[in-house]
Each structure stands twice: as structure tokens, then as C-alpha cells.
Amino acid sequence: MTVKGWMAGWLAVLAWGVCALAAAQPVTVTDDRGRTITLPAPPQRIVTILPSLTETVCELQQCHRLVGVDRYSNWPSAIESLPRVGGGIDPNIEAIVALRPDVVLVALSSRGSERLEALGLKVVALEPKTHADVQRVMGTVAQVLGLPPQEAGRLWRHIDAAVSAAAQSLPPEVRRTRVYFEVNRAPYAAGAASFIGETLARLGAQNIVPAALGPFPKLNPEFVVRANPDVIMVGARNADGMTDRPGWKRIRAVSEGRLCVFSHEEADTIIRPGPRMAEGARLLADCLRKHVQP
Structure with missing residues (x-):
């Protein structure tokens, strides 16, 4: 072997060693419970129990x-072929344990976190509700990884640039548009304090549900009648019987037919506080553009 070849081989080994050392470094994060979680190395086997966290990892x-x-x-x-492990309110603990994850990413509101930790699993709980939360959670997920x-x-x-571009594409008349966004038929609404409400505000619309009521408040249907919005937005799975x-x-x-009923796929995009918020902003802008009053 020539000296040049030997040096190239040695550098390759050294580079591999540096990468391996970096990969083995412990990871420490603080989740939204205020708990500090330390992993011995960046996790290679991850379970997610919140769609927005799944999407962020991907x-x-x-x-x-x-x-x-x-x-x-x-x-x-x-992710279509991956095992399903229940939902946030009914996680399948046995199925999660059987997958031998290095870490489980869950919503703050998810059930089962304590039991999973009692069984020796690392759990990171994250709950994005506002734009600032989404930015922070993305940073935490990257840190975990x-x-x-x-x-x-x-x-x-x-995401931020896409929301700004969607806002700039709308006419000034949007600022007179009063909007009600129904998250589900309880009815729960996306208030001004939610990430959906913040996106609507950046698009120039006025949310009939004030920030003081919280991000996703449960409303008396009479509240919406009294507020008399110009535009109603709702997902198809929650639209039946609304009117x-x-x-x-x-x-x-x-009465004037200014309802935007989003398909299942569109609604999923809009209501998930994650990387597809850019597309969600475009969908909301399309609705406003269609129903804006000159």
C-alpha cells in the first residue's frame, strides 16, 4: 500500500470513529412536564403517539x-406499514413495550406515560398548541434525535415563510372577515390563542372565539349564533348536522353559504401542529379568498 493509500484509509477510520463517538453521546432534554430525560445515545427505535410528532420526526x-x-x-x-399502538387516550402499553423503543414521544395529555416509565421506558411528553410551541417542540424533537x-x-x-406568503396572497378585504373554525362537533373551537387561530390572524381574519377562552374551548352552540360569523370552517367528519x-x-x-368543509386529508393537515402547517395555511387562505366580501 502506498503512503497516500494508507493515509486515506487512516482518515476514513478516524472519520468513522468521530461519527461513532458523536452518535454515542448522551442526549438530555426537558419535556413539557418539566421533567429531564437523559438517553444514553440518540434513539434508533422510536414510538410516537401523536400524529404531529410522527410527522415532525419524518x-x-x-x-x-x-x-x-x-x-x-x-x-x-x-409509515403505512408500521405497527399501530393505539391512541393518546388508549395507548396499547403491551404493544409499545414489545417494540423495545429507546424513547416514546407522546402528547402531554396522553395517558399511560407513568406506566410506560414504570416499565423502564423513556418517555418525552410534548404538547404544541401555539406557533411558539410548534417551533419549540420541533427543536426538542431534533434534540432528542x-x-x-x-x-x-x-x-x-x-413554515413561517409559507404562512407569510399565504397572507400576502389575500386581498385587504379579508380583514373584515369574521371566522369560526370548529375542531369537533362537541362543539370545540379553534380559538384565537390556538395555532390555528394564530394562523388565521396572520392571514388577516378575525376569530369570533377570543383568546381569553383558551386555545380549544368547548362552546355552547348559542355562542356561535350570537357571534354570527361571516365564514365557518369545519372538517368533513364533523360537518354533518352542523347547520x-x-x-x-x-x-x-x-344563510349565505359561506362554509368551507375540508376533506379528511385537508382537515388532518390543518389541525395538526407540525411540519404541514405551511400547507394548512394555504388551505385556510384558499377558503378566505373564496368567501371574502368585496
């Missing part, structure tokens, strides 16, 4: 580390 180009997801995770297509912080920063900048509620046919949005 958008950070780490889908291959997922070994199980919740029943509602349906994007991207790369052992990725440099600029990876999460790049992802957030794309048959007492008094709702008197609402301006209903």
Missing part, C-alpha cells in the same frame, strides 16, 4: 427510526 428525515405509531398517524406514506438545532430551525423557517343546530340557519355564514 420531516427531519428520520422516519427510518420509527418502529411504531399511533392509530391516527397517516402521513407520510413511509441528536440532530443539530439548525435542522429544526430550517423546518420552522419554511341543523337550533338557530344556526340564521348565522350569516350558513
